[in-house]
Amino acid sequence: MDKLIIEGKSTLKGQVKISGSKNSALPILAATLLTEETCILANVPRLRDTDTMCKLLISLGKDVERVKDKVVIRQNKKLNYIADYDLVSTMRGSFCVLGPLLAKLNKVKVSMPGGCVIGIRPVDLHLKGIKALGAKVAIENGYVIAKCKRLKGTSLYLGGVFGSSVLATANIMMAATLAEGETIIESAACEPEIKDLAGFLKSMGAKIKGAGSPQIIIKGVSSLKGSKYKIIPDRIEAGTFMLMAAATKSSIAINGACLEHLMALVDKLNEAGVSIVKEGRSLRVKPARHIKAVSITTHPYPGFPTDLQAQFLSFMSLAKGISIITDKVYPDRFIHIAELNRMGANIRREGINAISEGGRVLFGAPVMASDLRASAALVIAGLAAEGKTEIHRIYHLERGYEDLDRKLALLGAKVCRAKE
Ligand code: EPU
Numbered sequence: 001m002d003k004l005i006i007e008g009k010s011t012l013k014g015q016v017k018i019s020g021s022k023n024s025a026l027p028i029l030a031a032t033l034l035t036e037e038t039c040i041l042a043n044v045p046r047l048r049d050t051d052t053m054c055k056l057l058i059s060l061g062k063d064v065e066r067v068k069d070k071v072v073i074r075q076n077k078k079l080n081y082i083a084d085y086d087l088v089s090t091m092r093g094s095f096c097v098l099g100p101l102l103a104k105l106n107k108v109k110v111s112m113p114g115g116c117v118i119g120i121r122p123v124d125l126h127l128k129g130i131k132a133l134g135a136k137v138a139i140e141n142g143y144v145i146a147k148c149k150r151l152k153g154t155s156l157y158l159g160g161v162f163g164s165s166v167l168a169t170a171n172i173m174m175a176a177t178l179a180e181g182e183t184i185i186e187s188a189a190c191e192p193e194i195k196d197l198a199g200f201l202k203s204m205g206a207k208i209k210g211a212g213s214p215q216i217i218i219k220g221v222s223s224l225k226g227s228k229y230k231i232i233p234d235r236i237e238a239g240t241f242m243l244m245a246a247a248t249k250s251s252i253a254i255n256g257a258c259l260e261h262l263m264a265l266v267d268k269l270n271e272a273g274v275s276i277v278k279e280g281r282s283l284r285v286k287p288a289r290h291i292k293a294v295s296i297t298t299h300p301y302p303g304f305p306t307d308l309q310a311q312f313l314s315f316m317s318l319a320k321g322i323s324i325i326t327d328k329v330y331p332d333r334f335i336h337i338a339e340l341n342r343m344g345a346n347i348r349r350e351g352i353n354a355i356s357e358g359g360r361v362l363f364g365a366p367v368m369a370s371d372l373r374a375s376a377a378l379v380i381a382g383l384a385a386e387g388k389t390e391i392h393r394i395y396h397l398e399r400g401y402e403d404l405d406r407k408l409a410l411l412g413a414k415v416c417r418a419k420e
Helices: 022-034 048-059 092-105 124-132 166-177 192-203 235-247 259-272 306-316 336-342 372-384 404-410
Strands: 002-007 015-017 039-042 062-067 070-075 107-111 136-140 143-147 155-157 182-186 207-209 215-219 228-230 253-255 275-279 282-286 296-298 321-327 347-350 353-358 366-368 388-392 414-419
Touching: 002 372, 015 404, 022 039, 022 048, 022 070, 022 092, 022 166, 022 192, 022 235, 048 062, 048 070, 048 092, 092 107, 092 124, 092 143, 092 166, 124 136, 124 155, 124 166, 166 182, 166 192, 166 207, 166 215, 192 207, 192 228, 235 253, 235 259, 235 282, 235 306, 235 372, 259 275, 259 306, 296 306, 306 321, 306 336, 306 353, 306 372, 336 347, 336 366, 336 372, 372 388, 372 404, 404 414
Parallel strands: 015 253, 039 228, 155 182, 296 321, 366 388
Antiparallel strands: 002 388, 002 414, 039 070, 062 070, 107 143, 136 143, 182 215, 207 215, 253 282, 275 282, 321 353, 347 353
């Protein structure tokens, strides 16, 4: 296992290239199960999570070839309908093979993903969706088993207690592409990753309208064909680099990111005194002289993303004054507070709020990465802190940030990877 060693207080400079979106790539890779024809995906980030999804596709009967950011998916044998515990339990995103396998094979057995450190993470909306499409669903020995003749289009409301669900929307949209007749999903997730998935499905011949809005209409077709498709840039990686620059008071250029996908973050950065300016094809981060304390509340897109909450909290620990960080998507996603406090932050948790009394000097410390975005928050704190930070268990970072240590080193940060 590796650890990341960061010598803090360095200023970042230069430019960084953003990789393809992890949370687009995972459902899009799963969507290739909807066709026997070859699919070629470009801009797929090289991450532990995309590797896991490729392994899952192989276990289901696909041949997967990866060259740099390209993934070619072919099929030479019959698909298997069972997604095993071993792969699904390591990554929740694997659950999005449910919709495509059911639509394609009329039966599926997928391990229940279980909870994780960011919360309980139920799958009731996914199951509600496939039941509405006519599947008979049972849960046996930790597996979801679903069967149908052919899925039938319907109107369904997919909102839950915490708002819309990204992967439930993805699962039901994928399932509905091959269903008989029309499906209308109300309260669908509006995330750019859903629009991207719809873009890929349409390139395969699916008939989808409204993706990116709360109502998606899908007209089922009898089969889908192979396709070539390029995945959108990772907005969360781009946002994390913006916060790294903001926290170290650095001016860097972020290449290949999509500003429209980041407006909620940009708005809050502006409030804190940081400017984000378009410069040709790059986004330039111009740091604040004095970071102002601001509060955020996470919401489904286009609201402030929960996947940037931990990183923003880390940034706010450097701002003079009080900021309240509220997570309405994952109310328990605060495991990073304790580690940030070990570095000198002053954050307390009250229910779904983290209250940061910022402005103190952070100092380097040995800290433990607990999940992907919490780890990114520790990297931000480590870059801004005085002295040396050692982040243990960085395999969490490898799940979602391609070549993070190399990209940071290119920006002039003093980071290195070492064996535990
Ligand atoms: N929820 C339910 N029932 C369900 C599904 C979700 O109550 O059946 C709840 C969740 O517990 C949560 C809320 O609805 O409170 C939203 O969860 P959502 O289903 O949207 O999350 P997800 O689709 O499982 C994706 C991303 C997450 C990201 C969330 C929210 C992927 C592979 N994962 O998860 O990404 O946090 O949407 O935007 O797309 C990450 O990249 O670090 C990450 C965790």
